[in-house]
Amino acid sequence: MSKETQDTSVEIMGRIYQIKCPEEDVPSLRRAAEYLQEKMRNMRETGVLSVDRVAVITALNIVHQLLTLEQNKNQDLQLINQRLSVLHNKVEEALFEPGQMEFQSAE
Numbered sequence: 001m002s003k004e005t006q007d008t009s010v011e012i013m014g015r016i017y018q019i020k021c022p023e024e025d026v027p028s029l030r031r032a033a034e035y036l037q038e039k040m041r042n043m044r045e046t047g048v049l050s051v052d053r054v055a056v057i058t059a060l061n062i063v064h065q066l067l068t069l070e071q072n073k074n075q076d077l078q079l080i081n082q083r084l085s086v087l088h089n090k091v092e093e094a095l096f097e098p099g100q101m102e103f104q105s106a107e
Contacts, residue, residue: 003022003023003024004022004023005020005021005022005023006020006021006022006023006026007019007020008020008021008026008029008030010029010030010033011033011037012033012036012037012040013037013040013041013044013051013054013055015051036058036062039058039061039062040054040055040058043057043058043061
């Protein structure tokens with residue numbers, strides 16, 4: 001099953017780039033280009049003049065943000081799993097606690 005690709009142009013720092021991507025990913029690509037454009041513009045305002053240097057520093061900052069978010073997500077998942085395990089154990093104890101399953105005869 002092949003996806004239809006589309007030539008899409010995005011402008012970043014005054015340069016136009018032609019990019020092939022699946023049609024359904026075009027809106028996401030445009031948002032990514034806008035995000036990159038904004039970050040690079042902010043970096044340039046700090047005094048960095050070379051477009052190549054702006055691109056590399058911006059890329060490093062974005063990757064650092066991504067890796068930090070990924071690490072935080074993994075820590076959060078680990079904490080959630082620990083809490084679920086504690087809750088599971090409490091439920092198991094409550095269900096199988098001695099005396100909980102006693103039946104009284106109808107005599």
